[in-house]
Amino acid sequence: MDPVTLSLVLLAVVICSLGAGLWIFVGLLLTALFAFLVLLGFPVPRIGSILTPVILKSVFSFELAAVPLFIWMGEIISGTNLAAKLFSGLAPWVRRLPGGLLHANVGGAVIFSGMSGSSVAATATIGRVATSELIGRRYDPSLVYGSITVAGTIGIMIPPSITLIIYGIVAEVSVAKLFAAGIFPGLMLGLLYSGYIFVRSLINPALAPAQQDAYSWRQRFAGLLGMAPVLLLIAFLMGSIYGGFATPSESAAVGVFGAIVIARFSGGITLADLYRTGMNAVLTTAMIGSALAAAAVLATAIGFLHLPQMLSEAIVALNLSPMMLLLLLTLIYVMLGTVLDGISMVLMTVPIVLPLLTTAGFDPIWIGVYLVLMVEIGLVTPPIGFNLFVLRSITGVPIGQIALATLPFFALMLLGGLLLSIFPQIALWLPAQI
Amino acid sequence: EIVWDMPNAFGRNSSDGVADVVFAELVAEKTNGEIRIVHHFDGSLGYKGVDHLEAVQDGGVPLARHALSYYGGYDPYFLLSSQPFLVENVDDVRALYDAYKDELGKTMEGYNQVLVSAGLFPPSGIWSREPVESLADLQGLKIRAFDLNSLNTFTGAGAAAVNMNWGDVMPALSTGAIDAVVTSADLGINSGINDYLPNFTEINWAVPISVIAINKDVWDALPENLQKAVLEAGAETTDRTFARLATQVEGNYEAMKAKKVNVITSPNPDLRSKLVEVAAPLIEDWRSKVGDKAAVLDAYLAARGK
Amino acid sequence: MHTLYDRLDRISAWVARVAAQFAVVVLACTTLLILTEIVLRSFFATSTNITEEYVGYGLGTMVFLGLGHAVRTGSLVRVDIVLGRLGPGPRRVMEVLTCLVAFVVMAFVVYYMSIRVGRDFSRGTISTTLAATPIWIPNAVVLTGMLVFLLQVFFYSLGLLIGRPLIKEAESIE
Ligand code: NA
């Protein structure tokens, strides 16, 4: 079967099994079993022996442990009124800004990106803290869900970033330079999202309603005081990482500790609160972890199908100009991103795509940033888009509605890719200064 | 045409990766293209390095690159070549493998696979923020160790050795949570560790051996001429890989010097002698765990007059 | 007959809840372990040397021990484009079918996982770390979580067949 047909068949099976209402991880496992049995024709015991180590490897993961801890932190903050105070404190200052508190989603995600190497953790935390506040203040739901889903992806562009580290190892590029290269593109994406929110709200002010006519200066400063606990928590987290005490994966535990302490002194937190918030974190983790494990099994099936190799051989045969090559690769990455998780996508495609792009004259550091953007896109495109799953899990809003809300932001991500291609210096200027 | 999917936990340009490519080319050449090997580098097939042993045993994959140092939990015998300070040069490595391979082949057969080729990793050294020139520089140094032996040895020698996830190492270096890393010259230079840690001290820790082994059922199903061709390809790959070690180390040092890494090849002897002293009980411990099979180590030591 | 079902169903729900409660305890222990590691490394120049390994096991434990309760409470995400549009009768049929698929797929994984755990146990495979953990233990925890999940799917689909209510998906926030 040719690679394009093969990809389309896989995509169709994923869409059917997830669309039928199977739980996500069951649907992904079913697709993987279909690939092993039908497309590859492996005997059943062989499939069984391949499944188990891949599942165990993906859940016994140190890096992933930051996810439940950050979710727990988010649960504690949102369950104890701290989130409400944060947004009330911000409100007076953004009253005249079209889009108002929606920009807090983007800004919060950018700040969080500096503390966490994963997108799922960023989306879960910001989503948990911000969605109910913003929906409660009658902001347009689709702008709320869309902006949180995409802003969370900035977590892997701005350092620390697990994706950039893995790219650095596979591509043998300096991770320090890659980290430097991710900063401006990450900020650029944040600006694009904020700019879009700004323009939409300027055209239609009803999307981001004014909360109150005027605030006295006294109210403004009282609000700031209310924000202090959360700001303190952020400073504490940042300090633990940049002071050289905790690694990014470890910082989540610091966050939980800090959140508990702060909640204790600003309104109180009981053991029952801790249990309830911890249980919510466990249930979300069960959903995300099982889906990641099943996605890893599917990725293994795709590896055995040699799909990435075949696609790249087909591209080499086309002999394209650099820009056409980039365009085609972007198309392919968007397609692969629908069925592959980010880490698998990097591991499988980099050894093939890197020589292709470097021969065409692209800088390996720039390619890393471009790839991270492609992984970010994969995180928000259905059917397998982990940020969609995460937001669904913590808000209860149907995945279809979240995916629709994300659509305009998806276009902005592509625009970001275009800007990066036209002005590669956005990524390359800072690392050159090291 | 027979297609074999072959996983490798390391990258295409790692020592093992290069050897795998050589092996695949030789197999294709000697079997007239009847066997084609498809590489899956960097663990991209979803297996961890430690999973390869059972993956080949169960036929999940027909063959794999086995980094033996991962397999101590199955059988301590696999850890022979990762015992510290046994080898100093290529001839030592060759002699160690010659003493080892028959017994190792039998052990692999117990896991339903046939040993066809061997490779190696270049020796690890100390990458550090401040130069490590003597034992004194090691005291209290926050250093990331890479396995149980290195963890115990560096702790015993006075360093603050920590076990840390590889994904956290780069961020931890950038913020100063750790100040040194034990890893090989090429792994360090390839991931840009030198941007944070511009000093490298050669200690010639060990030259861990890795092997290629093929599932026994897959092997038995091959016609004899193909078996012969694969064995030839394996032996030639072994020779080429071992012969490459010296130039490989030279090449790494050249590349490091070009990137302004301060390469310390002869630190104060007190450093190495302390590390050797602390490591000695670990080797005794290994002897007691493997029992009679430790005879292989004695044979090697006798052959090299050590 | 129906009261027997209800009694067994309550027991299975209880099993799922206890497993998830254990996972919450693991979550707390994971947090404490990481904090200990940070303090030891930063202020005492030493390390637990087991944090990386045990935090990994902890995460796997949380994922699979939480899975059964996640199904019960409607926290396990699914795409509801089709399901949400079906009338009560067809919806029930569709739910039973998805349960059947989930049961078969998970039973397949459970079968091979139990073979693995058995082999880990009889071989005495350990982790090559300071803790030298017998590998069968964390793997058996994952297997247990998968069995709890199977139990939930079994009783839920049985309940659907005898007219018990559908699980409500986790509520949308207001
Ligand atoms: Na980040």
Ligand code: NA
């Ligand atoms: Na996607």
